[in-house]
Amino acid sequence: MEDRKILHVDVNNAFLSWTAVDLLRNGYEIDIRTIPAIIGGDEERRSGIVLAKSPVAKKFGVVTAEPIYFAKQKCPNLQVFQGNFTLYRKESNNLYEILKRYTDKIERFSIDESFMDLTGYLGDKKLIDIAYEIKDTVERELGFTVNVGVSQNKLLAKMASDFEKPNKVHTLYLDEIEDKMWPLPVSELFGVGKKTVPKLFNMRIKTIGDLAKYDEEKLIKRFGKMGKWMHDAANGIDDSEVSTKIERPKSIGNQVTQSKDLITKDQVEDVMCQIAEEVAFRLRREKMVAEVVAVTLRTNTFKDYSHQKKIGTQTSNTKKIIECARSILSEMEIKEPIRLVGLRVDNLSEENNTQLSFFSEIENDEKLGKLDKVVDDLKSKFGYTSVTYGRMLGEQDEKYKIKYTNKNYKKK
DNA sequence: TCTGGGGTCCTAGGACCC
């Protein structure tokens, strides 16, 4: 544990860079990394926020996650491009292939970030030389750039990769934290978000250094587990391992902002059932079953309400999940216009070691399972929208003949 | 001015049991 050799590789402006590279490959003449440009959602569907920005857009004050509308006001010539997640997954995999040349100990932390543990993999090479080699190889072979953070643990490596960008290697060893990390505002520390910053400010904690030197017991009293974690992090302490195991999902859900607010419970229910169908489909694709269904509603004043319920058995069956969701919704009040409807399934486990509930109706389950499979196969062959569960269910479920028109969902 | 979607983890309070 003493002297680990950890790298954090972070793609610079990932979505924007990947789209830029793709456009160039397809004959587009402008490199959108060099102009005021962003990757954004769909304004008409009220999902118009900035997902990634070019350095030029950044100079105009455009920030990630703000409404495109704001961004355009700050930067009138802003060019907006739509994200392409199939492309992003592909580019992410290309990057991973390069990293694998150096070690098997890689943790894919998100689509555009990975940790690498090179302890024992280096031979007589120096860690920092490998960092530069990775950075240069990625640029040469893939056409986009990365930052690489170098340290003894994941937290410091991640903090390091966040220093000056793009296309840079930075070290942040324990004996450097006082100079390089402590002067930074506390908001820069990984894990300290915008709700915590004002609380720390009230305690006169403004920099990471202030946090590091603050009395740990007092932090624990005020913030619980989080207090201990923050104090450790500010002091560069992090024992967490680079985890190579492929994580199975713990929950699966969709939430959809509606293009117009929903007023009646019937409207909400219709949308909820569509979402349930897609969530159940994804659950089965993972070969998992769920025990809990949770429904979230967001009002037009941005208040979130969620309710959850046990299904009573472990299942991936669309009908059961819809039944449970309807029962949850029936207990919720719709007092204000609803802007967003979300549904997630929770307490997941693997399909093949499912415990049968005491009163399980096994025969019925099998029939339902068969129906789901027929629907799933059709979806896989002809596209998600080719068939919906509702149409297969017959008369009593007439209501759920959903007109599913999400054009963004194209199965290959 | 209007504010996404996918997740994970933590906490606090209530119900229930011994």
Added chain:
DNA sequence: TCTGGGGTCCTAGGACCC
């Protein structure tokens, strides 16, 4: 009559991340 403490499970909501 009113009285305990510990443990577990469940739920709603909050905070954070990319």
